[in-house]
Amino acid sequence: MNKNDKDLMDKLNDLEDFSVEEIAEKYPAIDKKTRKRILKQCMKKNAFSAGSDHEVKEAITVSGTERYKRRNLYRFAASAAAFVIAVGGITSVFMLNRNPNGNISSESEKPPAASFYDKSSDAASESSSTSTNSTEAVYDHDTSNTLPADDNVSDGFGYLGTTENDTPQPTIEATEPTTDNTVSFDNVALNETCWSEGEIDGPDEHRIEFGKDGFSGHYITPPYDYTTQDALQVYFTYTQNGDEISIRMGSNKATGKVSFSDDRNQVMLTIVWADGRTDHFYTYSIEINSDGSLEYYLPSDSDYNSQPTTTENNLVSLNGTTWYESELDGTFENSIMFGNDGCNGHYIIPPEDYATTDPTLIYFSYMQNGNEILISMGSDTATGKLSSADNDPRGQVMMTLVWANGDTEYLYTEDISVTDLQN
Amino acid sequence: MTDSEWEQLLCSSPSKAYETLIDQYGNLIYAIVLNKIGNCGTREDVEDCVSDIMVEVFKNAEKYSAGSGSLKSYISTIAKFRAIDAFRQLSARNNMRSDVEDDDIFIPPALDNTEEETEKRIFSQNLWNIVRSLGEPDCSIIVYQYFYKRKIHEIAKILEMTSDSVKKRSMRARKKIGTLLRKGGYHE
Numbered sequence: 001m002n003k004n005d006k007d008l009m010d011k012l013n014d015l016e017d018f019s020v021e022e023i024a025e026k027y028p029a030i031d032k033k034t035r036k037r038i039l040k041q042c043m044k045k046n047a048f049s050a051g052s053d054h055e056v057k058e059a060i061t062v063s064g065t066e067r068y069k070r071r072n073l074y075r076f077a078a079s080a081a082a083f084v085i086a087v088g089g090i091t092s093v094f095m096l097n098r099n100p101n102g103n104i105s106s107e108s109e110k111p112p113a114a115s116f117y118d119k120s121s122d123a124a125s126e127s128s129s130t131s132t133n134s135t136e137a138v139y140d141h142d143t144s145n146t147l148p149a150d151d152n153v154s155d156g157f158g159y160l161g162t163t164e165n166d167t168p169q170p171t172i173e174a175t176e177p178t179t180d181n182t183v184s185f186d187n188v189a190l191n192e193t194c195w196s197e198g199e200i201d202g203p204d205e206h207r208i209e210f211g212k213d214g215f216s217g218h219y220i221t222p223p224y225d226y227t228t229q230d231a232l233q234v235y236f237t238y239t240q241n242g243d244e245i246s247i248r249m250g251s252n253k254a255t256g257k258v259s260f261s262d263d264r265n266q267v268m269l270t271i272v273w274a275d276g277r278t279d280h281f282y283t284y285s286i287e288i289n290s291d292g293s294l295e296y297y298l299p300s301d302s303d304y305n306s307q308p309t310t311t312e313n314n315l316v317s318l319n320g321t322t323w324y325e326s327e328l329d330g331t332f333e334n335s336i337m338f339g340n341d342g343c344n345g346h347y348i349i350p351p352e353d354y355a356t357t358d359p360t361l362i363y364f365s366y367m368q369n370g371n372e373i374l375i376s377m378g379s380d381t382a383t384g385k386l387s388s389a390d391n392d393p394r395g396q397v398m399m400t401l402v403w404a405n406g407d408t409e410y411l412y413t414e415d416i417s418v419t420d421l422q423n
Numbered sequence: 424m425t426d427s428e429w430e431q432l433l434c435s436s437p438s439k440a441y442e443t444l445i446d447q448y449g450n451l452i453y454a455i456v457l458n459k460i461g462n463c464g465t466r467e468d469v470e471d472c473v474s475d476i477m478v479e480v481f482k483n484a485e486k487y488s489a490g491s492g493s494l495k496s497y498i499s500t501i502a503k504f505r506a507i508d509a510f511r512q513l514s515a516r517n518n519m520r521s522d523v524e525d526d527d528i529f530i531p532p533a534l535d536n537t538e539e540e541t542e543k544r545i546f547s548q549n550l551w552n553i554v555r556s557l558g559e560p561d562c563s564i565i566v567y568q569y570f571y572k573r574k575i576h577e578i579a580k581i582l583e584m585t586s587d588s589v590k591k592r593s594m595r596a597r598k599k600i601g602t603l604l605r606k607g608g609y610h611e
Contacts, residue, residue, distance in 0.1 A: 008550065008597075008600065008601060008604065009550075009565065009568070009569040009597060009600070010462060010569065011543070011546060011547055011550060012547060012550055012551065012554065012565070012566075012569045012570050013457070013458050013459070013461045013462055013547060013570065014458060014459070014543060014544055014547050015458055015544075015547050015548060015551050016544070016548055017455075017499065017503075019548065019551050020451075020454045020455055020458045021451060021454075021499075023454050023566055023570060024450040024451040024453070024454035024455075025450070025451075026566075027563060027566045027567065027570075027571070028450045029450060029453050029454065029457070029567075029571045029573075030445070030449045030450050030453055034453075034470065035445055035446075035449065037470055038445060038449065038470055038473050038474050038477065039441065039442065039445060041470065041471065041474035042441060042445075042474045042477045042478055042481070043441075045474060045475065045478045046478050046481060046482075
């Protein structure tokens with residue numbers, strides 16, 4: 001069938017009368033619906049033209065209408081009302097922005113929950129100054145104004161057996177490795193961190209930075225399956241060296257949850273400090289109460305797996321790791337997993353300016369707890385290089401090993417040598 | 424119902440007379456209208472025209488007397504003229520739509536007494552004869568599809584067939600018609 005055959009069929013009209021009659025008779029086209037429609041139309045037309053059909057006439061005749069005329073008064077009244085509403089709105093916004101003294105509030109002059117931190121900060125300053133010289137009071141008074149409501153804060157401290165009035169100033173001391181500065185952290189910054197579910201529900205490299213010093217190096221690693229819909233309620237305090245830090249996730253309204261079947265050695269929350277120290281919170285040390293508050297205790301040393309699980313076989317997995325230059329160049333946080341236990345928690349942080357074109361030649365071995373771990377980077381053919389003390393901003397730390405239990409080992413330039421593997 | 428019975432019914436109950444008119448002659452009127460405006464009007468146009476014819480028949484009912492001729496011829500005549508009017512209106516409307524930018528003066532198509540028109544009619548009649556010779560259900564399918572302009576699924580519903588078989592049969596029938604027309608001396 002071609003197009004012309006199809007076009008031909010469109011010529012099936014203009015037939016002789018007898019043919020049309022035949023078609024009408026043999027092939028009726030008016031079904032019930034069509035009949036009804038035609039009848040309705042007939043009735044309408046009949047009613048319009050002759051006025052003889054009373055039944056339909058009623059339905060289509062409209063009477064008693066008159067042209068609507070809006071009074072001018074309405075226009076003025078509406079304009080006036082709109083003006084009043086607009087002025088009222090602007091005025092109320094202006095009034096709401098004024099503090100009781102009559103001044104327009106600004107960020108720096110907000111007083112709210114700061115009173116609690118102001119009170120405690122004095123005590124904390126005293127305690128910290130008596131305990132150690134190197135300790136710095138780090139709680140930020142100025143920024144506490146944006147903390148959550150007071151009731152949330154007191155809830156968090158309540159589980160530590162303290163009250164608002166007797167809570168000491170949280171101050172954190174640096175322990176090993178020594179850094180010249182204690183860790184400074186800032187509740188406000190953490191509280192204001194947007195902790196959306198999508199960021200948290202996934203790999204544990206997601207972290208939330210906090211602290212006043214540009215968030216450099218201070219971050220909190222959330223538990224793997226922690227979720228909250230109320231990101232602003234996430235804050236923490238923590239006790240260390242006599243100073244108090246409390247951790248709290250979620251709120252009454254939040255749907256915060258902590259997994260009790262975490263396959264990552266039960267570490268639910270990790271705080272990594274600027275000096276490299278890492279604190280872990282375990283599932284059994286963290287509990288979310290029905291009111292959304294969190295109870296926890298710090299794990300003792302025995303809670304950690306003090307013996308790294310590294311064996312000689314680890315060398316193989318490290319050697320097999322593809323280590324691309326672009327990943328290493330200038331990104332300190334890049335890490336390479338190793339170990340036999342699915343590379344879980346064992347990773348090596350390469351030096352910042354290390355580069356190689358032959359990534360498969362990287363291997364290591366290193367002595368720890370009677371086990372030998374050797375580190376070797378580069379080869380004759382590789383362009384591996386190590387930074388000198390002059391250009392390494394991180395105090396000659398060339399490589400950092402982080403073990404599954406959280407222990408961190410620093411390798412310095414003198415500990416690392418380039419070995420020609422091919423020889 | 425005989426013509427004189429309808430005449431009586433018209434006097435006693437005009438509404439019923441209307442219904443009877445549609446039941447008895449509705450298909451004829453519909454076919455007459457379609458025969459004229461099927462290619463230029465929509466189904467709504469056809470129905471509109473049919474209802475116009477009905478109203479006209481009804482309005483001029485007093486002019487009709489059963490003794491002067493059959494009601495069928497009376498209605499057919501009205502229907503034909505009305506259909507021609509509708510055809511002219513629709514053609515004008517369609518031309519106005521398509522030529523609205525060219526400001527051409529519309530010349531209504533001539534319907535009668537032209538050579539071209541006669542040839543067309545002869546061809547259409549031949550076509551119909553071939554369609555009739557196809558037998559059922561092919562003939563029904565072609566009539567509903569190309570005379571009544573019904574869609575495949577509607578035809579399938581009317582003929583109680585599946586849409587696929589209607590489509591296939593229609594295709595085969597058209598092919599056959601094309602062959603038969605060419606055999607009869609038709610050239611595109």
